[in-house]
Amino acid sequence: MYTMTWAKYLPVIKILLKKSLSADQSLAMNSIDFQKGNVAKKTGYSFSFDTIGGRIRNSTKNNVPAKDLAETLLQDSTVKELLSREDFHLSMDSKFNLSIKCLPKEVEVSTEMAEASGQ
Known part of the structure; x- marks a missing residue:
């Protein structure tokens, strides 16, 4: 239902995903694009x-806009x-x-590092 809407915003979302590596990003979208279908x-x-x-992660199956965004993102090779x-x-x-928002990666502490620090 919202696949066309997300496809319209995908070029900007790609840029924001890359920029989010250094700072959180936000995009104000046109409500008309979403309210057309009323689904x-x-x-x-x-x-x-x-x-x-x-x-x-986190289920998107009960929210049509979220589900369609997830599918749109995963269909683009660069984003994927x-x-x-x-x-x-x-x-x-x-x-x-x-x-x-880019989530920080969990840092794995190796056994060598733990031993070197006396833990």
Whole structure:
């Protein structure tokens, strides 16, 4: 339902995903693009999900705009490659502001480092 809407915003979202590596990003979108279909009225347009290791975490199945965004992102080869290298948190609020945040990678402490520090 919202695949065409997300495809329209995809070039900007790609740029914001890359920029989010250094600072959180936000995109104010046109509410008309989402309200045309009125499918999400019951579930709302707000959503939040994470991408971890190139996969979508947090269920998007009950939120049509989130599900369509996830599918659009995973269908683009450039975005898919970026999502496989970095983890992100994407959310949209009720005012149609999309927020993109790069999640920090968990640092694995090797046994050698732990022994060297006396732990």
